[in-house]
Amino acid sequence: MTSRRSWPYAEAMKRAMSRTAPVLRGWRDRRIASLVLVWCLAWGAAWSSAADPAAAARTIREQLDQSAKLLDAGRNDDAVAAFTQALQGLGEMAALPRRPAAYKPLADKAAGVRRRFEKAGVELAALAVPGRPQPPTTAGARQPQIGGGAAVSFSRQVAPILCKSCGGCHVTGKKGGFQMVSYQGLMQSGMVQRGAGQASRLVDVILTGDMPRGGGKVSAADVDTLVRWIDSGAAYDAADPSVGLDVLVRGGAAAPPPSRPAAAAVNAVSLKPGEVSFAIDVAPVLATHCLKCHGGDETENGLSMANLEALLRGGREGVAVVPGKGATSLLVRKIKGADIEGQRMPLNAPPLSDAAIATIEKWIDEGARLDMLTAKAPLDNLVAAGRMRSLSEADLGKVRVTAAEKLWRRAIPDEEPVIERRQGVVVVGNLPPQRLAEVADVAEKAVAAACRELPVAGPLLKGSVVLYVVGKSYDFSTLWQSMVGDERPRGVSSHFGVAGEVAYGAILVPSGGTSDDLEPLVAESAVAAAFAGRAVPAWFARGAGRAVAMRLAPESSVAREWKVASAAAASVVPPADLLGGHVADPLAAAAAAGGLVGSIGTGARLGQMLERIDGGMTFEDAFAKTFSATPAQACAAWTAKAAKRR
Numbered sequence: 001m002t003s004r005r006s007w008p009y010a011e012a013m014k015r016a017m018s019r020t021a022p023v024l025r026g027w028r029d030r031r032i033a034s035l036v037l038v039w040c041l042a043w044g045a046a047w048s049s050a051a052d053p054a055a056a057a058r059t060i061r062e063q064l065d066q067s068a069k070l071l072d073a074g075r076n077d078d079a080v081a082a083f084t085q086a087l088q089g090l091g092e093m094a095a096l097p098r099r100p101a102a103y104k105p106l107a108d109k110a111a112g113v114r115r116r117f118e119k120a121g122v123e124l125a126a127l128a129v130p131g132r133p134q135p136p137t138t139a140g141a142r143q144p145q146i147g148g149g150a151a152v153s154f155s156r157q158v159a160p161i162l163c164k165s166c167g168g169c170h171v172t173g174k175k176g177g178f179q180m181v182s183y184q185g186l187m188q189s190g191m192v193q194r195g196a197g198q199a200s201r202l203v204d205v206i207l208t209g210d211m212p213r214g215g216g217k218v219s220a221a222d223v224d225t226l227v228r229w230i231d232s233g234a235a236y237d238a239a240d241p242s243v244g245l246d247v248l249v250r251g252g253a254a255a256p257p258p259s260r261p262a263a264a265a266v267n268a269v270s271l272k273p274g275e276v277s278f279a280i281d282v283a284p285v286l287a288t289h290c291l292k293c294h295g296g297d298e299t300e301n302g303l304s305m306a307n308l309e310a311l312l313r314g315g316r317e318g319v320a321v322v323p324g325k326g327a328t329s330l331l332v333r334k335i336k337g338a339d340i341e342g343q344r345m346p347l348n349a350p351p352l353s354d355a356a357i358a359t360i361e362k363w364i365d366e367g368a369r370l371d372m373l374t375a376k377a378p379l380d381n382l383v384a385a386g387r388m389r390s391l392s393e394a395d396l397g398k399v400r401v402t403a404a405e406k407l408w409r410r411a412i413p414d415e416e417p418v419i420e421r422r423q424g425v426v427v428v429g430n431l432p433p434q435r436l437a438e439v440a441d442v443a444e445k446a447v448a449a450a451c452r453e454l455p456v457a458g459p460l461l462k463g464s465v466v467l468y469v470v471g472k473s474y475d476f477s478t479l480w481q482s483m484v485g486d487e488r489p490r491g492v493s494s495h496f497g498v499a500g501e502v503a504y505g506a507i508l509v510p511s512g513g514t515s516d517d518l519e520p521l522v523a524e525s526a527v528a529a530a531f532a533g534r535a536v537p538a539w540f541a542r543g544a545g546r547a548v549a550m551r552l553a554p555e556s557s558v559a560r561e562w563k564v565a566s567a568a569a570a571s572v573v574p575p576a577d578l579l580g581g582h583v584a585d586p587l588a589a590a591a592a593a594g595g596l597v598g599s600i601g602t603g604a605r606l607g608q609m610l611e612r613i614d615g616g617m618t619f620e621d622a623f624a625k626t627f628s629a630t631p632a633q634a635c636a637a638w639t640a641k642a643a644k645r646r
């Protein structure tokens with residue numbers, strides 16, 4: 001015992017030197033290494049002779065302060081040297097049979113300094129704060145287990161440790177930008193280096209005592225498990241690597257309960273008149289005044305407002321928005337500049353108006369809810385969606401035409417578009433002007449017929465739908481590429497979607513052919529665009545477009561083909577894929593969606609859907625109210641009916 005006590009530094013030094021070696025490169029580093037060596041010997045001797053924990057603690061504290069100061073002064077090498085010394089001292093303390101009371105606060109301080117090094121971009125990976133959760137001591141335990149020895153199971157051993165020790169902050173949360181929702185997410189984060197447990201950041205942050213934050217501990221046995229799992233290749237041993245870790249741990253149970261009350265707001269809800277709309281009233285303020293410092297790239301104090309989900313997650317100080325508690329929420333205190341640490345927000349800019357502050361506070365008081373799109377939708381999209389709801393028909397029409405023209409120029413810059421504005425539809429394309437005018441006539445008629453079929457009193461979509469029409473396959477592919485960002489799938493000649501302010505359909509106008517064929521194609525695209533413009537799921541928009549078009553021109557050859565295709569699709573397209581948007585073949589997806597929506601939605605019901613969504617209901621609420629079923633139930637009923645018919 002005595003000998004251990006008087007010579008701990010020799011062991012500790014050897015250990016530290018071997019760990020330090022990889023980061024000490026070049027002559028300057030060697031110089032530091034020798035400095036460290038000399039210092040270690042001197043200090044180790046002093047320690048064993050003086051054996052005065054209080055004096056040792058003082059020395060370590062001074063070294064830590066010194067290293068931070070040197071770092072601030074940009075003297076990185078000297079800072080590393082001082083820090084290394086401090087760690088040696090800590091190593092000595094940690095090795096004592098009974099750790100002095102001063103140890104823990106010093107180790108915390110060291111972990112803090114270590115973070116400052118990381119922030120400054122100074123590589124320290126191999127310098128661990130000693131004596132915190134100890135790495136496994138025998139090298140043998142860390143060897144890959146080949147044959148015989150029990151392999152570490154990710155799903156049964158590793159995932160439970162990660163959920164238990166890191167869960168709220170990194171599995172359901174994304175503190176410091178690091179999230180391990182699933183095995184896949186963990187591996188993509190770069191925090192795990194297969195085969196190198198000790199060197200992996202995931203383990204390193206635990207060994208240094210930096211993680212877990214909030215006073216939790218990871219036992220030495222658990223650390224050992226993590227290290228062995230990574231050392232032996234970090235394999236996955238369950239079926240689906242994208243399954244949530246928490247789900248995995250609970251044996252694949254249904255969706256996890258949100259870990260924070262704030263997460264309850266993740267689904268959009270329908271508002272009552274007079275309630276504050278996040279999309280219309282709050283998001284524009286945040287986008288204008290906060291996003292540049294709390295956006296995607298720049299997230300001051302860890303607080304991101306890139307979307308509502310991120311905002312609700314909060315920043316360094318924790319949750320900034322506590323639903324139901326506007327006045328005490330950090331975000332409101334920060335914009336009022338009252339009762340806060342740090343600065344009033346927006347930083348270095350005039351305060352928000354009293355009205356804007358009151359609106360934000362009321363929004364939080366009312367539960368900090370989302371009323372459009374999803375909590376993952378970028379704030380900008382939400383602002384655009386809110387604008388569509390709040391602008392007048394005429395103003396929105398102008399906004400849409402301008403945006404539609406801009407989109408065209410982005411896709412096909414060398415060709416002036418011909419633009420025809422008609423009732424309820426704007427046609428944009430590069431057909432010969434006379435042909436384009438004919439197509440516009442057909443489109444106007446088709447849109448009017450769709451309005452009667454649904455029936456909707458106003459326009460099919462506020463501010464008009466946009467219809468892009470081209471005659472050359474080449475141009476259609478170019479358009480597709482620009483809008484979708486992907487190769488056009490073979491055999492597909494129509495498309496719809498939303499791009500910023502524009503809800504559009506796009507068709508490759510068949511050369512020759514009669515307007516009998518053109519009309520259902522145009523109606524399909526226009527109606528799908530009108531639904532897509534209300535942010536319903538793609539399968540519903542696509543299906544509604546086709547269902548309405550089939551009803552308008554049941555005898556057209558196009559409609560007859562669709563009918564055959566949708567009957568076939570019922571048996572081959574899995575309902576979950578259809579509703580989840582995972583059908584690989586776009587033609588099959590369209591056929592299935594058309595069949596499904598056609599089976600549930602007579603014109604009147606689809607019209608009710610539009611009215612309800614325009615009235616502020618979410619898609620889910622409107623669907624339930626209109627069809628007395630969930631989409632999944634409706635889909636199951638449709639496939640069952642189709643199976644019976646065969």
Ligand code: HEC
Binds near residue numbers: 205212316
């Ligand atoms: C109470 C919340 C909390 C817990 C629990 C927690 N962390 Fe963290 N973690 C954070 C915060 C906050 C940051 C951002 C740190 C910073 O910027 O200083 C972070 C950052 C990280 C990072 C990125 C740091 C980097 O510099 O690369 C990793 C890796 C990490 N944590 C791993 C873990 C692991 C592993 C666990 C579980 C053993 C864990 N954390 C538990 C709050 C937590």
Ligand code: HEC
Binds near residue numbers: 345
């Ligand atoms: C010019 C950059 C800048 C702008 C613009 C800005 N912030 Fe900040 N924000 C910061 C910085 C820097 C901090 C950290 C320092 C502090 O808290 O004083 C911060 C911190 C915060 C925090 C505390 C987060 C935490 O967990 O510590 C909140 C909340 C916040 N800002 C809200 C807002 C809101 C709301 C707006 C818009 C009205 C806004 N900020 C605009 C730079 C900015």
